[in-house]
Amino acid sequence: xxxxxxxxxxxxxxxxxxxxxxxxxxxxxxxxxxxxxxxxxxxxxxxxxxxxxxxxxxxxxxxxxxxxxxxxxxxxxxxxxxxxxxxxxxxxxxxxxxxxxxxxxxxxxxxxxxxxxxxxxxxxxxxxxxxxxxxxxxxxxxxxxxxxxxxxxxxxxxxxxxxxxxxxxxxxxxxxxxxxxxxxxxxxxxxxxxxxxxxxxxxxxxxxxxxxxxxxxxxxxxxxxxxxxxxxxxxxxxxxxx
Numbered sequence: 223x224x225x226x227x228x229x230x231x232x233x234x235x236x237x238x239x240x241x242x243x244x245x246x247x248x249x250x251x252x253x254x255x256x257x258x259x260x261x262x263x264x265x266x267x268x269x270x271x272x273x274x275x276x277x278x279x280x281x282x283x284x285x286x287x288x289x290x291x292x293x294x295x296x297x298x299x300x301x302x303x304x305x306x307x308x309x310x311x312x313x314x315x316x317x318x319x320x321x322x323x324x325x326x327x328x329x330x331x332x333x334x335x336x337x338x339x340x341x342x343x344x345x346x347x348x349x350x351x352x353x354x355x356x357x358x359x360x361x362x363x364x365x366x367x368x369x370x371x372x373x374x375x376x377x378x379x380x381x382x383x384x385x386x387x388x389x390x391x392x393x394x395x396x397x398x399x400x401x402x403x404x405x406x407x408x409x410x411x412x413x414x415x416x417x418x419x420x421x422x423x424x425x426x427x428x429x430x431x432x433x434x435x436x437x438x439x440x441x442x443x444x445x446x447x448x449x450x451x452x453x454x455x456x457x458x459x460x461x462x463x464x
Contacts, residue, residue: 227403272344276356282329287311334365
């Protein structure tokens with residue numbers, strides 16, 4: 223499911239309520255038919271709600287294996303069983319189709335791979351619902367597709383995903399439903415395949431969008447008329463006439 227809305231619509235507040243940062247003063251959170259009330263982020267994780275933010279909240283100078291199992295490292299007689307941890311880390315990443323040296327520091331990998339490590343950690347913590355908050359904001363096209371491949375795998379394995387983004391074109395690539403918030407209120411939830419992009423924008427804004435405007439959120443141009451044009455432009459000794 224994609225969670226959409228303009229800045230200030232209430233997306234971050236809802237995420238914080240789901241993860242126990244804020245305590246709801248009304249309403250009920252339901253998970254697998256049970257009413258839940260996360261007390262804090264750790265409790266939310268125990269209940270099966272994981273979150274991965276745009277800025278990866280891991281330890282960049284430590285190894286991939288350390289980051290995957292930090293706080294729950296395999297030990298014997300109080301001593302870390304590093305080889306066992308690295309073996310389990312390799313198997314975990316391989317189970318989603320990723321082959322990498324888990325002994326390497328996390329910061330030697332791309333931002334996309336760091337996010338994938340964070341997602342795999344959350345799933346290994348038994349996340350039933352995974353919130354992805356603007357995960358593609360700093361990724362290039364190939365990295366986005368790499369992340370989407372993992373998201374599709376998780377969906378097929380029964381993990382519920384909440385995808386928060388401003389890129390509407392990506393919403394239509396990877397989501398099956400769209401929920402829209404506006405001014406802190408629920409606007410509606412629709413099947414992605416049944417919701418035209420223009421109507422989605424209207425739900426988000428609460429009004430029709432000027433057809434000559436740029437759809438900033440979706441990277442889609444709603445008009446083919448030039449916005450600006452330059453002719454015979456240049457600066458002597460610096461820029462040739464273009």
